[in-house]
Amino acid sequence: xxxxxxxxxxxxxxxxxxxxxxxxxxxxxxxxxxxxxxxxxxxxxxxxxxxxxxxxxxxxxxxxxxxxxxxxxxxxxxxxxxxxxxxxxxxxxxxxxxxxxxxxxxxxxxxxxxxxxxxxxxxxxxxxxxxxxxxxxxxxxxxxxxxxxxxxxxxxxxxxxxxxxxxxxxxxxxxxxxxxxxxxxxxxxxxxxxxxxxxxxxxxxxxxxxxxxxxxxxxxxxxxxxxxxxxxxxxxxxxxxxxxxxxxxxxxxxxxxxxxxxxxxxxxxxxxxxxxxxxxxxxxxxxxxxxxxxxxxxxxxxxxxxxxxxxxxxxxxxxxxxxxxxxxxxxxxxxxxxxxxxxxxxxx
Amino acid sequence: xxxxxxxxxxxxxxxxxxxxxxxxxxxxxxxxxxxxxxxxxxxxxxxxxxxxxxxxxxxxxxxxxxxxxxxxxxxxxxxxxxxxxxxxxxxxxxxxxxxxxxxxxxxxxxxxxxxxxxxxxxxxxxxxxxxxxxxxxxxxxxxxxxxxxxxxxxxxxxxxxxxxxxxxxxxxxxxxxxxxxxxxxxxxxxxxxxxxxxxxxxxxxxxxxxxxxxxxxxxxxxxxxxxxxxxxxxxxxxxxxxxxxxxxxxxxxxxxxxxxxxxxxxxxxxxxxxxxxxxxxxxxxxxxxxxxxxxxxxxxxxxxxxxxxxxxxxxxxxxxxxxxxxxxxxxxxxxxxxxxxxxxxxxxxxxxxxxxxxxxxxxxxxxxxxxxxxxxxxxxxxxxxxxxxxxxxxxxxxxxxxxxxxxxxxxxxxxxxxxxxxxxxxxxxxxxxxxxxxxxxxxxxxxxxxxxxxxxxxxxxxxxxxxxxxxxxxxxxxxxxxxxxxxxxxxxxxxxxxxxxxxxxxxxxxxxxxxxxxxxxxxxxxxxxxxxxxxxxxxxxxxxxxxxxxxxxxxxxxxxxxxxxxxxxxxxxxxxxxxxxxxxxxxxxxxxxxxxxxxxxxxxxxxxxxxx
Numbered sequence: 001x002x003x004x005x006x007x008x009x010x011x012x013x014x015x016x017x018x019x020x021x022x023x024x025x026x027x028x029x030x031x032x033x034x035x036x037x038x039x040x041x042x043x044x045x046x047x048x049x050x051x052x053x054x055x056x057x058x059x060x061x062x063x064x065x066x067x068x069x070x071x072x073x074x075x076x077x078x079x080x081x082x083x084x085x086x087x088x089x090x091x092x093x094x095x096x097x098x099x100x101x102x103x104x105x106x107x108x109x110x111x112x113x114x115x116x117x118x119x120x121x122x123x124x125x126x127x128x129x130x131x132x133x134x135x136x137x138x139x140x141x142x143x144x145x146x147x148x149x150x151x152x153x154x155x156x157x158x159x160x161x162x163x164x165x166x167x168x169x170x171x172x173x174x175x176x177x178x179x180x181x182x183x184x185x186x187x188x189x190x191x192x193x194x195x196x197x198x199x200x201x202x203x204x205x206x207x208x209x210x211x212x213x214x215x216x217x218x219x220x221x222x223x224x225x226x227x228x229x230x231x232x233x234x235x236x237x238x239x240x241x242x243x244x245x246x247x248x249x250x251x252x253x254x255x256x257x258x259x260x261x262x263x264x265x266x267x268x269x270x271x272x273x274x275x276x277x278x279x280x281x282x283x284x285x286x287x288x289x290x291x292x293x294x295x296x297x298x299x300x301x302x303x304x305x306x307x308x309x310x311x312x313x314x315x316x317x318x319x320x321x322x323x324x325x326x327x328x329x330x331x332x333x334x335x336x337x338x339x340x341x342x343x344x345x346x347x348x
Numbered sequence: 349x350x351x352x353x354x355x356x357x358x359x360x361x362x363x364x365x366x367x368x369x370x371x372x373x374x375x376x377x378x379x380x381x382x383x384x385x386x387x388x389x390x391x392x393x394x395x396x397x398x399x400x401x402x403x404x405x406x407x408x409x410x411x412x413x414x415x416x417x418x419x420x421x422x423x424x425x426x427x428x429x430x431x432x433x434x435x436x437x438x439x440x441x442x443x444x445x446x447x448x449x450x451x452x453x454x455x456x457x458x459x460x461x462x463x464x465x466x467x468x469x470x471x472x473x474x475x476x477x478x479x480x481x482x483x484x485x486x487x488x489x490x491x492x493x494x495x496x497x498x499x500x501x502x503x504x505x506x507x508x509x510x511x512x513x514x515x516x517x518x519x520x521x522x523x524x525x526x527x528x529x530x531x532x533x534x535x536x537x538x539x540x541x542x543x544x545x546x547x548x549x550x551x552x553x554x555x556x557x558x559x560x561x562x563x564x565x566x567x568x569x570x571x572x573x574x575x576x577x578x579x580x581x582x583x584x585x586x587x588x589x590x591x592x593x594x595x596x597x598x599x600x601x602x603x604x605x606x607x608x609x610x611x612x613x614x615x616x617x618x619x620x621x622x623x624x625x626x627x628x629x630x631x632x633x634x635x636x637x638x639x640x641x642x643x644x645x646x647x648x649x650x651x652x653x654x655x656x657x658x659x660x661x662x663x664x665x666x667x668x669x670x671x672x673x674x675x676x677x678x679x680x681x682x683x684x685x686x687x688x689x690x691x692x693x694x695x696x697x698x699x700x701x702x703x704x705x706x707x708x709x710x711x712x713x714x715x716x717x718x719x720x721x722x723x724x725x726x727x728x729x730x731x732x733x734x735x736x737x738x739x740x741x742x743x744x745x746x747x748x749x750x751x752x753x754x755x756x757x758x759x760x761x762x763x764x765x766x767x768x769x770x771x772x773x774x775x776x777x778x779x780x781x782x783x784x785x786x787x788x789x790x791x792x793x794x795x796x797x798x799x800x801x802x803x804x805x806x807x808x809x810x811x812x813x814x815x816x817x818x819x820x821x822x823x824x825x826x827x828x829x830x831x832x833x834x835x836x837x838x839x840x841x842x843x844x845x846x847x848x849x850x851x852x853x854x855x856x857x858x859x860x861x862x863x864x865x866x867x868x869x870x871x872x873x874x875x876x877x878x879x880x881x882x883x884x885x886x887x888x889x890x891x892x893x894x895x896x897x898x899x900x901x902x903x904x905x906x907x908x909x910x911x912x913x914x915x916x917x918x919x920x921x922x923x924x925x926x927x928x929x930x931x932x933x934x935x936x937x938x939x940x941x942x943x944x945x946x947x948x949x950x951x952x953x954x955x956x957x958x959x960x
Contacts, residue, residue, distance in 0.1 A: 026777030026791050032709045033776050046706040054696035061663060061692045068670040069685055072606070073677070081868070082673050087612035091668065092661065096615075099660040103653045106703060110653075111646045113705040118642030136481075171476040172572060174637060174712060178778040182708020185638050188475070188566035191573060193639035206790075210637075210712040210780045212469045213476060215396035218783030288787060297789045317396040 030206045032178045039181035039197040042113050049109060053102050117182075121163035121196040128156060132166040134173030134186040136213055137220040137319055138274045138287060148239040149264070151274030153282045154224045157232040158202045166193045174211035177224050183210045199226035204283055215318035223283040238347035239277055243268040246341040255338060258328045262321075265345070273321060278347035279305075286316055302343035309335045353888040355439035356848055360446050361425035361743060367450050368417030374457065375409035376810060378402050383767075383803040386796050389788040399784035400467040401486065405460075407470030408490065411586065412497055413453040415728055419593045420449075420504055422735045423532050425743045427508060429839035429846060430526045432517025432855045432862075437510035439886040440942075445503035447896030452497025455903055459489035466490035469782060471579055472553070474564035474572045479557050485907060491554045492903040498543050498550070499899070505539030508532055517838070518877040519857035523617070526837045526861075527610060530617055531596030534624045538585045538592070541628065546582035549575065558910065573638055580631035588627040590724060592620060594731025595662060598684045601734050602666055604834050605681035606673030609861055612665040619658035626655045636707045645704040652702035659695055663688060678832065679753030683734035686761050690730060694722025697772070712782075715775025721768045733760070733813075738832070745825030745845040752816035756809050763805025770795040770802075836864035841874045849883045852876075852957050883952040894938040902931025 025033045035041040121127045131142040132154075142149045156162050166175055168186040176183035181197035199205065209220035227235070243266030245252040260269030263276045284290050285304035292298030299307070310332075312321045324330045330338070351363060382402050385393045394402065424442070428435055436442050459465040464484035468477035477487045512533045516525070525533075553575070555561035562568025564575045603610045610616060632640060632648040640648075666688055677685065697719040701707050710716055733756070740748045774795050779786060786792050830840040838855060839846070841863040853876035859865045866874055905927030913919040921927050 025773055030778040030790060031776065032778065040709070043705050043709045046703050047700065047709070050700040050703050050706060054700060057660075057696055058689075058692060061667070062689055064664075064667045064671075065685070065689055068667055068673075069675065069677075072670055072673050072675045074674045078674060080674070082606070082608050084609045085611065085672065086609070087615065087665070088668075092612050092615045092665070095660055095664040096657060099657045103650075103656055103699070106699065107650045107653055110649050110703040110705065114642045114646045114649065117705050117708070118645070171481050172473055176780070178709065182705065183637050183711060184708070187573060187639060190566070191571070191639065206778065208778065208780050212400070212473070212782045214481060215400060215784070217400075218396070218780070218785055221787075295789075297787065 027206070028179065029204060030178055034179060036201055036203070036205060037180040037197055037199045039117060040179055042117065043182050046106075046109060046113055050106055053106060057099075057102070117195070119196070120194055121161050122165065122194055124161060124163060127161040127163040127196065129163050129165070130154065130156075132164055132175055132186065134166075134168040134170075134175070134209070134213070134220075135274075136170050137209070137216040137316055139175075139207075139209075139220070139222045140169075140271075140274065143236070146236050146240070148236065149271060149275050150239065150277065152222050152284065152287050154207070154222060155232060155235050156199060156224060156226050157229045158226040159198060159200050160229075161196050161198045163196045164194060166195075171213045172211050173209045173213050173220065175207070176210040177205050177207040179205050180224060185211055199224065202226050202228060216316045219286075219288050219316050221284070221287040225283065235347060242266050243277070244345055246338070248337070251334065251337055251341065254330070254334060255341070258324070258330060259338070276342060276345070279345055280343045281346040289315065300343075302339055305339035305342050306336060309339055350888070352893050353890045355435075355443045355886050355888055355892075357424045357428050357436050357439065357442060358743070358846065358848070360442050361421045361423075363446055364417045364421035364424060364449075365743075367446075367453070368414060368421055371409050371413035371453055371457070372415070372418065373810075375406050375414045376807065378406040378409065380803055380807055382406060383800040385784065386786075387800040388797065389786050389790075389793055391785055394784070396784045397464075397467060400469075400782070401460075401465035403782055404466045404469055404472075404486075404490070405457075408456065408466070408494070409453075410724075411470065411590070412494060412501075413449075413456070415590060415724070415732065416501060417449060418732050418736075419535075419590070419728075420446075420501075422528075422597070422732070422739060423504075423508060423593065426739055426839055427511065427529055427532050428515070429742070429842065429850055430529045430837050431512060431515060431520055432838050432851060432857065433511060433515035434850050434854075434883065435886065436507050437515060438507050440889065440892060441503050441507050443889075444892035444895060445500040445507065447500070447892050448503065448899060449497045449500030451896045451900040452493050452495070452500060455496060455900055456489050456493030459486055459493075462489075471583070472575075473579075474553070474556070474570075474575045475566060477553065477557075478565055480565075488554070488557055488907045491550045491557065492907055495547060495550050495554070496896075496899050496903055498547055501539060502543045502547075505536040505543070508536040509540065512536070517851075517854050517857050520862070523614065524857055524860045524862070526596075527599035527613070527616055527620075528593070528596035528837075531592040531599075531620055534620050535589050535592045538589050538624050538627065542582045542585035542589065545578060546586075549578035549582065552578075554906075558906065573635075576635055576638060577631070580634045581628075584631040584634065585624075585627045587720075587723070588624055590728050591731075592623065594687070594728045594735075595620065597731045597735035597738070598666060598687055600837065601680045601684040601738050602669050603861070604738075604832055604836055605676045605678060605684070606670050607676075607834050608669055608673040609836070609864075610665070611668040611671075612661070613860060615661055616665055619661040622658040623655060626651065626658070630655065633702055633704075633707070636704045637711045649702050649704040649707075653699055656695065656699045663692055663695075676834075678737075679748065679750055679757060680734045680738035680832075682754065682757045683730050683737065686757065687727065687730040687734065690722065690726035690761070690764070694719060694726050697722065710775065712780055713775035714771040714779045714781055717781050718768045718771035718775065721771075725764060725768070730761070733757070739839075740820075741827035741831040741844045742839055743845060744821070745827050746820050746823055747827050747831055748816050748820050752812055752819070756813045756816065758809075759805055759812060760809030763802045763807075763809055766802025767799050767806060768802070770798050774799075830863075834864075836861035838862055838874070841866070849885065849952055849957075853880055854878050880954050880957060882954060883957070884949055885952060886949045887947050889942075889947070891938045891942050895935045898931045898934030898936075898938065900931070901934065902928045905929075905931055 028034045035044050133140040140151050141154045166186045167189050173186045174183045180199050184193050184195050205224040207222040262273035263269050264271045265276050285308050289304035290298035291301040293300045309324050324335050464486045466486035468482050552563040556563050562570040564570045630652040633652045636645050701710050779792050827844045829843045855874035856877035908922045
């Protein structure tokens, strides 16, 4: 055991160097290498340990390989038969024992972290419970303690443990917020998965689906928005308020008849499709059309809603929403006005 | 016609090589299309559905129809020669194994032309691969095609087991067997235990899809996680079915070109057996994020890491075989030498993946894609290239061009590292695998571009190889029996290409590296273990081909048994299992003929042997 810790300590400077090197990679709200929460940090810690050990191994193998290939190259005219060595018991034991030690160095913290991350927070009074349900190709987030449901944007209070309970409504998906935590699959009910993470810093983090789930698998993105405790409570209250319907009664009727057969707003409608409550204040439309007109890859929310409603299959191939024009018989004008109404439906 | 009826292991090897090469080419084109689609964000070169079909077919084709047959080609070409046998144990079955593989593969690839290829990933996780979410016949082609092809693999595996156990030349004890024969033996044993698992899984999935059963359908009480267990209990050992033969090839090539015997032979044998054993114990490391318990994750993490130990033994033994040798870098040895560092890089990322909490981040990202391509392409394909260049003169009697061989090596290996090294970083930066496109501004763009350029370079390397094969085939067959001059094993003691009876007289084996031993003792050839006598040969027969055609027809018939066709007659034939029955009738009929008609084969008489 002594030996184990010594070799671990010797690796520390390497860990530091590679840590710095790797930290240069990717977006802060997306990269595994720039963790923003304890769960992602513990994964990265193991990665750094593993990669340090592995780089040592690679350096040894590469240098021996380079040495033998240069040193023992057959020169022109060289024709003698080298010594036919059988092997060497000592050497063979050496390269059995050293890898074994390296494996133990990695295995001990691995096992410890597996159990630490496997802690069940569902009984924790201070944790916020969230039920995640995967759908082709959107995410539903339910807060059972508050009796509310939302979609695509997961709002959480910064610094609090979030206790997740994950299932799927159709095929397997995998819930992944790289900068906050590793992923976990959503299995059908009966094999519900639980895990938890927290986001100490306020901010928006990008989430992805990591399990092939159909054509639009790559587009099944979501955002995790960590906000202050006060903001979170405000948001919860706003979510509970009664539905705001379009001001124009005719449009309101159309909206109710056509959209609320699947979607919910406030206390009205069905929850087959994603909830639309406060969709105007979300980070994105359909998970991938970013509502950020200050950046080149975003657009105002109203424009995004129009893009979506006019071409749902074009934006997200294979999704289950009927086409508003073809299948529901809405006119272009009605679609635009619904988009306008939804864009204005903001919480807070 | 000669090629359809042959039961000669050397000809079957060539059949496996061409068929495997064909599917390898198809899989390679699919790979290039995938990379082209990912060259820039939000690309629309192919649509999402086609992309999913491409990745599914690329994976399935490469694993089952591309590299495995090429491995079988080398095994068939070399194993009987290496152990001093005149053929495999069951020549008829050998041919049957090839034809079922070929027709299974053809059936799978027909899907492109018959309404859609499988689209649920090569792992075909349910429920996505169920009829509810994959409505075309794609996944049916996958389940039935792979069952038929898998039958061929299983037959081949059993055949090699029997051959190696019973047909070694006098004096060749297990511990005098060449490493390639050893890895073939262990690989065949893995096939024997792993393939029945996938076959059962595929049958159950077929029942779900065609007969409406519920083994993997959550709504009907089935379990998608069960499919994952069945798939990976086969799927993980499959990795070793692929890589162990490559280990064997490297263990043959390096000693030949270093003029030294393999360092630590017995520890190599021991490591091979250990890897095979551990290979069956670690399947759940593919399922760390499925939500198994922390206990399961911890156990599978540690057992997976242990595989690094025997693998490490092998790497260092190869390096120390080169140590103190007289190393010549002919093309086969270039590939073998490139294999060592490249495969090591794939191996170390494997250990990183084994650390379950880190895998929560790696899993299903491009990091994994990078890892397994380092192992399968950087390891296995490099090994196959080494083996093909090495044994080409033995198989065809012609030496491949060394100049073109070197060009193949450098374009391929540079392209390879360019393609896959950057993918490690893509994964860590948040790119999941199996996405048909990605949004801009995620720092993915440049690395994906680099990766695609690398793939193009690998493609160019393959073209150089094909050109080499084409040019070589036009030269006269003039390779000597021992063209590398330092051949150590029995196959180099006979002419190239070898006569159809392999050995005029069965050789007497007096130690490891039998031919080298005779050469250093000053002998020109092997010491014979028997006088020259009449050699019994099996007869050529079209029956294996007919049986495979029958299974192929039955498979197609079963697949479409629920479909409505525009013609009432066609509907009648399919819906009442007439087509299925007809196919099975052909197969069983051929089996009956085989049973009733006694074919004693023929003999090559001593006069004829001397006459040559």
